[in-house]
Amino acid sequence: MSAFQWRLTGRCYKLGHDVPHQGGVIPGWVIAGRYLEPKDVIPHLFEETDPGFHERCRPGDIIVAGRNFGMGPKMNGYVAMNALGFGLVCESMPFLAYRAAVGCGLRVMTDCVNATDICETGDALEVDFRDGWFVNHTRGIRREYPPVPDGLLELIELGGNTGWLKQWRTSQQRTTAAHPDPEA
Amino acid sequence: MTAVEKTLAAKSGRAGVEPGEVVHPDPDFIMVHDGVVMGAKRELDALGIDRLAAPEKVVMVTDHDVIYGSARAAERGAFNRQAARQWGVRQFFDVGRGGHGHIFPMETGMLLPGMFYFDNDRHATNAGAIGAFGFRMGAEISRVLATGTNWVMVPKTVRLTIRGRLATGVHARDVGFRIATLVANGALDADLDYRVLEYAGDLDQFDLAARAALCSSPTEMRAYGVFVPPSAAVLAHAREKAQRPFTPVFADAHAHYEADLALDVSALEPQVALPGGVQHAVDVTEAAGTRIDHVFLGSCGSGMYADLETAARYLAGRRIAPHVRMFVAPGSEESTKRMAREGLLQTFIEAGAVMLPAGCGPCNDAVIGPVHSGEVSISTAANNNYGRFGAKDAQLYLGSPATVAASAIAGCIADPRACTPLQREARSGGS
Numbered sequence: 001m002s003a004f005q006w007r008l009t010g011r012c013y014k015l016g017h018d019v020p021h022q023g024g025v026i027p028g029w030v031i032a033g034r035y036l037e038p039k040d041v042i043p044h045l046f047e048e049t050d051p052g053f054h055e056r057c058r059p060g061d062i063i064v065a066g067r068n069f070g071m072g073p074k075m076n077g078y079v080a081m082n083a084l085g086f087g088l089v090c091e092s093m094p095f096l097a098y099r100a101a102v103g104c105g106l107r108v109m110t111d112c113v114n115a116t117d118i119c120e121t122g123d124a125l126e127v128d129f130r131d132g133w134f135v136n137h138t139r140g141i142r143r144e145y146p147p148v149p150d151g152l153l154e155l156i157e158l159g160g161n162t163g164w165l166k167q168w169r170t171s172q173q174r175t176t177a178a179h180p181d182p183e184a
Numbered sequence: 185m186t187a188v189e190k191t192l193a194a195k196s197g198r199a200g201v202e203p204g205e206v207v208h209p210d211p212d213f214i215m216v217h218d219g220v221v222m223g224a225k226r227e228l229d230a231l232g233i234d235r236l237a238a239p240e241k242v243v244m245v246t247d248h249d250v251i252y253g254s255a256r257a258a259e260r261g262a263f264n265r266q267a268a269r270q271w272g273v274r275q276f277f278d279v280g281r282g283g284h285g286h287i288f289p290m291e292t293g294m295l296l297p298g299m300f301y302f303d304n305d306r307h308a309t310n311a312g313a314i315g316a317f318g319f320r321m322g323a324e325i326s327r328v329l330a331t332g333t334n335w336v337m338v339p340k341t342v343r344l345t346i347r348g349r350l351a352t353g354v355h356a357r358d359v360g361f362r363i364a365t366l367v368a369n370g371a372l373d374a375d376l377d378y379r380v381l382e383y384a385g386d387l388d389q390f391d392l393a394a395r396a397a398l399c400s401s402p403t404e405m406r407a408y409g410v411f412v413p414p415s416a417a418v419l420a421h422a423r424e425k426a427q428r429p430f431t432p433v434f435a436d437a438h439a440h441y442e443a444d445l446a447l448d449v450s451a452l453e454p455q456v457a458l459p460g461g462v463q464h465a466v467d468v469t470e471a472a473g474t475r476i477d478h479v480f481l482g483s484c485g486s487g488m489y490a491d492l493e494t495a496a497r498y499l500a501g502r503r504i505a506p507h508v509r510m511f512v513a514p515g516s517e518e519s520t521k522r523m524a525r526e527g528l529l530q531t532f533i534e535a536g537a538v539m540l541p542a543g544c545g546p547c548n549d550a551v552i553g554p555v556h557s558g559e560v561s562i563s564t565a566a567n568n569n570y571g572r573f574g575a576k577d578a579q580l581y582l583g584s585p586a587t588v589a590a591s592a593i594a595g596c597i598a599d600p601r602a603c604t605p606l607q608r609e610a611r612s613g614g615s
Contacts, residue, residue: 103324161326165231169232
């Protein structure tokens, strides 16, 4: 668990306001087809707005989005972002989109007021999602933002819902082995 | 604390909670509907999780695709029955056994004031009608099934005080359409995304069905919960039906609200939501005369017995227009039986309407009673987003049960105030 990287150093990829999940983040057919494996979703991340994005990005890159990012409760785009090793910083996000991102294990900070005013695509960023700070090294700007809530740290460290459930299942098996059911 | 804060604190074993905190409430029950059992079961099976944390708390309902319009639906039904057996779920309200999962638990005393439950479906907000909370988990219902709970971030609360009484022919659904429209255009200055909308003010005029209607449109505006503080009449109903003891929850007098809004409904006219969303409401007179092909009465927002009664008052002794097809889905099997006992069934059938089994009707993905390209529909569905009833270029309007019934008779969108019931005067206000 200690190996989990809460601090990312990477390039900024800036988006505007009101970018929807469907179309803005990932094509509608990927969502409708319920593609959720990284290999299936990565090639299509930002495909409709920025073809070839997945070939130019690098692990540690940080998506900085404006207000109302990612409208919709679906996970496909966040699966891709997480598999690519990204973090997400946005000015605001509908809650179900936030929940979907967290459920994929994505490092995400929301309610980062005016974050898109202090960076441009390509800037060198350093963001700590657990401690809640954002540094733009290119422009010499630092901001404090609301960090990932304590209650969600473990979920993200374990890779989201599926990873959390796997860990929970393993811990249950250990408990059962240590304290076998006397009536079994 | 607000109502949701008090409820989440009580269910999380905490003295108090604040918006933004992450808690893991212990639910009174866990609801999962027929459309998502397969996904949850397969996910848990793949993880080697074959036992549920609390099978006695799990309520499975078959309401989304009740009569299997496809081989795939029949396969899903068979899968769900096997899942219930393997999981040991006894509270399985399968085909013909319960009805709409967001309606019948309030009628039968399963869902009671002060309760909290997890649901896969976002229309669990209906629980607010009886003074309870149901929180949508989506696909994460699997974690709730496996472990008994899941993380919940305490939502902020917006209070809306209702002033005045509804005029004759005006219904709580009209209030909901108006609220959605005022929120969308900024006249009611609040963001409902992941908020609880807590009503206050002149609420005694609203019976349980009307309270369910009040929960509907705010949900479409992304409210995560709606709360109508239970009236003496609602508490009396709950006490009469209660399957277990319950403690109602009310907001503290000095609770903090993110926004405090007010709406005078005394001059409100019947509303029609124009195609594209509940937030496109206009006075019925602006849409009157639009020719319709398709009518649906039912859904979580308008599926209680009082809603059926309201529509039946207009239909009694009349026939729907020859070019109109009308579908009626009661909210519960009990309502269907009561309709038979009290003559409503005959009223609807003689008027030319088609009865559907209790459940969601066309409002779930148009699995039954869909519309064709270019057709026009008016209904009491949860929403009228494009494609809700199938064809994406169909024109879907929404109205109250009274407006929908009056329109079915006229063959075009019609003002219910101009359609006098033949047998006795229409009830005003709440139902």
